[in-house]
Amino acid sequence: MLLNLGGWQIKKTDKKSPLKTVVISLISICLGLLFSGILISLTGSSPMSLYKEIIRSSVGSAYGFSETLVEMIPLALCSLGVSVAFRMKLWNIGAEGQFYMGAFGATFFAITFPNLPIYVLLPLMFLGGAICGGLWALIPAVPKAFWNVNETISSLLLNYISFSWIAYLVFGPWKDPKGKNFPLTVQFSKGATIPSIGNTRVTYTIFFVFLLAIVLFLLFKYSKWGYEIRVNGASRNAASYAGMSYIKNVLTVMFISGAISGVAGMAEVSGVLHRMQQSLSPGYGYTAIIITLLARLNPLSILIVSFVMGALTAGGFGLQTIGFPASIVSMFQGAILFFVLAGEIFDNYQIVRKETTQK
Amino acid sequence: MSLSYLVAVLAAGIVAGTPLLYAALGEVIAERSGVMNLGVEGMMLIGAVVGFSVGTTTCNQWLGLGAAMLVCGAVSLIHAVISIGFRGNQVASGLALTIFGTGLSAYLGRKLVGMPPTAIFKEVKIPGLSEIPVVGRIFFQQDMMVYLSIVLVVAFWFVFYKTKAGLLIRAAGENPSAVDALGHNIFFIRYACIVIGGMLAGAGGAYLSLAYSPSWVENMSAGRGWIAVALVIFAVWDPARVLLGAWLFGLITSMGLHLQALGVMIPSNFLQMLPYVFTFVVLVVTTRETKKRRSGTPAALGIPYSREDR
Numbered sequence: 001m002l003l004n005l006g007g008w009q010i011k012k013t014d015k016k017s018p019l020k021t022v023v024i025s026l027i028s029i030c031l032g033l034l035f036s037g038i039l040i041s042l043t044g045s046s047p048m049s050l051y052k053e054i055i056r057s058s059v060g061s062a063y064g065f066s067e068t069l070v071e072m073i074p075l076a077l078c079s080l081g082v083s084v085a086f087r088m089k090l091w092n093i094g095a096e097g098q099f100y101m102g103a104f105g106a107t108f109f110a111i112t113f114p115n116l117p118i119y120v121l122l123p124l125m126f127l128g129g130a131i132c133g134g135l136w137a138l139i140p141a142v143p144k145a146f147w148n149v150n151e152t153i154s155s156l157l158l159n160y161i162s163f164s165w166i167a168y169l170v171f172g173p174w175k176d177p178k179g180k181n182f183p184l185t186v187q188f189s190k191g192a193t194i195p196s197i198g199n200t201r202v203t204y205t206i207f208f209v210f211l212l213a214i215v216l217f218l219l220f221k222y223s224k225w226g227y228e229i230r231v232n233g234a235s236r237n238a239a240s241y242a243g244m245s246y247i248k249n250v251l252t253v254m255f256i257s258g259a260i261s262g263v264a265g266m267a268e269v270s271g272v273l274h275r276m277q278q279s280l281s282p283g284y285g286y287t288a289i290i291i292t293l294l295a296r297l298n299p300l301s302i303l304i305v306s307f308v309m310g311a312l313t314a315g316g317f318g319l320q321t322i323g324f325p326a327s328i329v330s331m332f333q334g335a336i337l338f339f340v341l342a343g344e345i346f347d348n349y350q351i352v353r354k355e356t357t358q359k
Numbered sequence: 360m361s362l363s364y365l366v367a368v369l370a371a372g373i374v375a376g377t378p379l380l381y382a383a384l385g386e387v388i389a390e391r392s393g394v395m396n397l398g399v400e401g402m403m404l405i406g407a408v409v410g411f412s413v414g415t416t417t418c419n420q421w422l423g424l425g426a427a428m429l430v431c432g433a434v435s436l437i438h439a440v441i442s443i444g445f446r447g448n449q450v451a452s453g454l455a456l457t458i459f460g461t462g463l464s465a466y467l468g469r470k471l472v473g474m475p476p477t478a479i480f481k482e483v484k485i486p487g488l489s490e491i492p493v494v495g496r497i498f499f500q501q502d503m504m505v506y507l508s509i510v511l512v513v514a515f516w517f518v519f520y521k522t523k524a525g526l527l528i529r530a531a532g533e534n535p536s537a538v539d540a541l542g543h544n545i546f547f548i549r550y551a552c553i554v555i556g557g558m559l560a561g562a563g564g565a566y567l568s569l570a571y572s573p574s575w576v577e578n579m580s581a582g583r584g585w586i587a588v589a590l591v592i593f594a595v596w597d598p599a600r601v602l603l604g605a606w607l608f609g610l611i612t613s614m615g616l617h618l619q620a621l622g623v624m625i626p627s628n629f630l631q632m633l634p635y636v637f638t639f640v641v642l643v644v645t646t647r648e649t650k651k652r653r654s655g656t657p658a659a660l661g662i663p664y665s666r667e668d669r
Contacts, residue, residue, distance in 0.1 A: 043467065091450055139639075149646040152397065152450055153589045157642075160582045160635045168628035286458055293451055325577065327465040334401070334459025338437055341447035341455065 024343040025294055029308070032336030039331075050319060050328075057318025058311035066200040067317075070272060072310030073202075074099070074264045074281065076209045078288035079295070079302045080216055081133075081260030086297050087220060088253045089233035094140065094155030095261040096285025097162035098133040102262025103269045104166060105132030107276040110192035110269070111174065111185055118191040125192060125266055133262015134255040136162065141254030145247040151254075159285070167278050174276065185276045194271035203271035209303070212260070216299040229253055261285065282313060282326060290337045309333065362493070368617050369610065370497045373505060376609020378403070378563040378571060378580075380508045382587035383594070383601045384515055385559030391519070391596055392552035393532035393659040397453025398438050399560045400584025401460020402431045406564025408468040411476065411575045420478040420569045424504070427565035428558040434460070435557020439550050446663035461578065468575045476573035480504050480566075504566050508602075511559075515598035528552060532657030535664040545664055560584070582635065589638045593645045596657065611637050 037047035058068045078095045085092035105128030113121060139158055143149035170183040179186070194203045220226040232239040232249050240246060264284065269276050291309050295301035316329035382399050389396045406427035414423025438456050441447040480502035489499040519525040530538045531548045539545045563583070568575055586608060594600035615630035649656065 039463070040466070093454065143643045143646070147643065147647045147650065149643050150592065153585060153592075154639055154642055156585050157582070157589065157635045157639050161632045161639075164628040164632045168626055171628070172626060283461075289451075289454060290458065323469070325465040325469050327577065328462050330458050331462025331466060334455045334457075334462060337451065337455035337458065338441060341441050341452050342445040344447055345445045 020346070021296055024346055025305075025340065028294070028339035028343050029336050031339040033332060035335045035339070036332045049322070050324065053318050053322055054312065054315030054329075057321075058315040064314060064318075066202050067314040068307065068311045069200075069202045069206060070310075071313040072306045073205050073209055073271075074268050074284040075287055075291060075310050075313065076213070076303055076306035077205075077264035077267065078261045078284050079291040079306055080209075080212055080299055081257045081264070082285075082288045082292045083295070083297045083299060083302060084216070084229075084260065085137075085253055085257035086292055087226075087233060088229040088249065090141075090144070090250065090253060090257075091152040092137060092140070092155050092254060092257050093152055093289055094137065094158050094258075094285070095288050096281065096283065097155075097159035098136050098258040098261035099265040099268070099281055099285050100159075100162040100166050101136040102129035102133035102259075102265030103276055103280050104162075104169070104265075105129045105262065106266035107174070107185060107269055110188045114186075114189035114192060116191055118193075121189075121191040122194065122270070125270055126263060129262045129266025130259040131262070133265060134259035136262070137254045137258020138251065141251050144254075145250035166276070166280070170276060170278050176275075183278050188270065188274045192270060193274055194267060196271070201272065203267065205267040205271055208267075213299040213303050220299065261288075282316070283330065286330070287313065287333055290333050290340075293337060294340055364617075366493055366496050368613055370500070371613035371617070372610030373497065373501060373606055374571060374609065375612040376605040376607070377505050377508050378566045378583055379587050379590060379608055380512070380602060380605035381504075381563035381566060382560045382584060383590040383605055384508075384511060384598060385556035385563070386588055386591045387515070387556075387594070387596055387598060387601055388528065388552045388559075389556035390591060390660055391532045391657055392528050392549045393535060393657055393662065393664070394439070394442055394549055394553055395449045395453065395661045396435065396438055396456070396553060396556055397450060397588060398435070398456025398460065398557075398584075399453075399587050400580055400582065401457035401464075402434060402557055402560035403460075403564035403567070403580040403584045403587075404464035404578070405434055405460045405467075406431045406561030407568040407579055408464040408471065408564075408575055409561070410565025411568035411573075412467065412471055414478045414565075414569050415471070415474060415476055418477045420480050423478065423569055424562060424565045427561040429561075431561025431564070432554045432558040435553050435560070436550075438557075439553040442663060443546055443549050443553075446665060449661050449663075457584065465577045468577065471575040472577070474575065476569070478569070479573040480570040502570050504562075504570055512598050512602045519598065529657075532659055535659050539664075539666065549664070560587075563587070586634060586638050589642045592649070593641050595645070595649060608634055608638070 040047040040050060056064065058064050078099060081098070082092060082095050106125035109121060109124045109128045136158060137155070140151045140154035143154065144151040170185060174185045176184055176186045194205055196203050228239070228244045229249055231242065232244060232246055236246050265280065268280060273280065287309055291302060291305045295305045312329050312332060316326040319328060320326050382403055386396060386399055409430045410423040410427035413426035414420045417423070434456070438452050441452040442449045482500050482502055485499040489495045491499070519529065527538060527543055527548055531545055535545045538548070564580060567579055590601060590604045590608065593604045612634050615633045618625065619627050619630055
């Protein structure tokens with residue numbers, strides 16, 4: 001027993017219930033929005049008008065709903081990628097850069113072989129995106145595996161390098177010669193474009209997202225590999241006693257993690273933007289970290305949380321129409337994560353009614 | 360390349376290194392007490408926007424600096440409460456602070472974009488010393504915040520190694536239960552160190568918007584907060600080495616900019632990559648070195664202290 005609060009007390013517990021997790025996450029989201037709202041009203045704006053605009057431009061209309069799904073696709077893919085690394089307690093926070101490098105790999109095939117048929121070109125772009133994203137994640141993975149170099153900082157630093165690389169390409173060798181000097185590549189051919197469903201902007205990638213989430217869920221839960229990365233994450237020593245190679249696991253886990261974010265980048269240029277430009281993402285790779293932590297690394301929960309964060313991102317674009325920067329949603333997301341992290345203490349503690357009265 | 364040009368590049372390197380120096384010194388004190396704060400990038404952004412906003416409205420750069428430090432000290436308390444009070448994950452909490460700071464600064468600065476500054480830190484020539492050839496131009500024709508940062512390094516060194524307070528801070532990061540057993544309040548020490556760290560990150564941010572490039576642009580710190588965190592590892596948590604590292608990184612940035620101005624045929628995007636590539640390489644090399652010497656990292660870094668687990 002730790003603390004007496006009248007008739008209640010806080011006790012240590014090992015019990016983890018999914019219901020408790022969901023309730024804590026929901027409360028965290030509400031508190032995070034409330035906290036940001038208070039900050040906004042303190043600085044003289046009305047938070048209610050912001051919330052209204054976010055809802056109006058996300059889930060408030062059929063178009064808004066489809067835009068939420070458009071945002072959900074890259075968010076969910078990056079989060080699934082991040083979750084693979086986090087399972088092994090590898091803090092890969094370079095999903096943003098892996099997303100950009102995936103877009104680079106895909107764009108290479110799209111503009112080099114624009115006339116290939118779609119069933120050849122799309123798989124090539126998929127591979128290009130996955131391999132470039134995966135290799136980019138290997139750059140911090142190798143020093144981590146061999147010399148235990150802090151992967152949090154190194155993976156993050158690589159983001160800035162990838163931004164400059166993409167900027168170099170669209171301002172330089174890959175610039176569309178007929179593009180009136182705008183920093184854009186040529187528009188992708190039909191064969192390089194993931195088709196959309198009906199007349200929305202939502203592409204068929206969404207089915208891949210659901211499939212991947214289920215596959216990862218099963219792999220994490222039932223496969224030997226899923227078990228291995230969990231043991232390696234919990235204790236490197238225990239894993240090596242059991243004959244599991246730490247180095248091999250760091251490298252494969254980081255490659256797969258980066259490859260999934262790379263595919264997200266491929267899906268964005270191929271399905272949504274139809275070309276490569278300097279700015280490809282409003283920070284999907286960073287939001288993915290929040291989503292993954294909110295979903296407690298569970299691939300199926302990631303789908304749900306990605307939808308909520310997709311709505312917030314789509315809402316952020318709506319806020320621009322009433323004179324606020326879209327990046328204001330980062331404030332909401334950061335605040336939500338604060339409460340999630342503080343709330344985690346309730347995983348280990350529970351409040352119970354006092355059983356015996358003490359004298 | 361003429362000597363005067365080289366001297367100008369070196370002087371500009373110190374200016375470019377100064378925001379890193381403030382932020383990294385702040386991270387040193389937080390990490391020495393045992394708490395990692397990856398929110399430096401976010402706090403620098405908040406410091407930059409608050410510093411610029413207050414400095415420009417009051418026409419006084421010192422008020423801007425003070426406001427930035429106060430606000431960032433307060434913001435860093437969020438991280439302190441989560442990582443000390445709630446014993447939450449420090450990596451995630453720091454990240455949350457960075458993401459939060461990116462959004463908050465964009466929101467606060469939405470009407471400041473493109474506004475001309477009314478108050479900046481100007482160069483102050485130190486009489487006598489600034490007349491020394493070469494050295495005078497590099498070290499003694501800088502702004503007040505540069506001089507203050509050097510004083511701060513000396514003060515940090517003195518406090519860490521010559522005072523009881525410094526001993527307690529270092530002990531809090533090495534062996535918190537011993538500090539607790541001696542009757543000192545480990546929680547107070549860590550809270551105080553995080554808040555001081557936050558204030559210094561705010562000062563680094565304010566330097567960006569009041570001296571380095573007086574203006575406000577969304578995301579203007581451009582990863583400097585992360586470079587500062589890496590610098591701390593490079594400096595093996597030592598204030599004097601932080602100074603050296605910050606100036607070295609500043610020099611690389613200013614070299615990149617000046618090479619562009621000289622019309623060197625390297626695309627500017629590659630020169631912009633330089634500080635990040637260099638930081639990455641340095642991080643790898645120093646981690647290997649530190650591991651060989653088995654020293655440096657505070658033993659309790661990143662581990663929340665809990666009396667019941669003692």
